[in-house]
Amino acid sequence: MYTIYKCSPPISTRTKAILTINSFQKGGDGGGSSECDNQYHDDDTPVVALSTGWSNPESRCLKNITISCNGRINITISCNGRSVAVDECDSTMGCDSDHHYQPPCPNNIVDASKAVWKALGVPHSKWGGLDIVWSDA
Template structure:
């Protein structure tokens, strides 16, 4: 049993979140194609998945958000949901459900923010709709 969430904190101009690392490429740890466009995306492209509440039933699909951390900002396209309501099943690679405050990002986002690779994993950020 894992904790699940149906909501996320309200989005402001400076929403606090935790940046996590994901591969949206075919064969990457993100699983199947992205929900927004049924496509895979290169690790060199700044794309993200948002926790279920922020994903908002796909309302942010293919829109950009601005992520800020480490004194830098980057725009990234929302292409997927980091499911906060389901987990521990085949579709989710038997991973626990996503917390409600996650921006799950490609390597390109981490690189653009200038975060040293040794710090990749969980990193406190802020974000807003672009």
């Protein structure tokens, strides 16, 4: 049994979260296609998935967010119609083929492709879990 979440902490101009790593490629550890556009995305494309409570399809799908870590590194994940900027990291379902048999996401996750980690300049040895803040761009 895993904890499931239908809500996330309130969103602000500096919403605290944990940045995790995920592959959005077909056959990658992310499982099924993107909730926002029903497609897979290469690991070299900046893609993020927000925990269910933060992932509002009407307001965040294919939109940009800004990520900051250590108060000094900032990037805006851009999509300009060619890539997914925000997807859903499901906090209510998991442990099935659609979710690559992974447990549900916690309620404070920004799940990011390798391209996002590279853009932030995080050393590869530190990839996996990082305290960040994010906001709508």
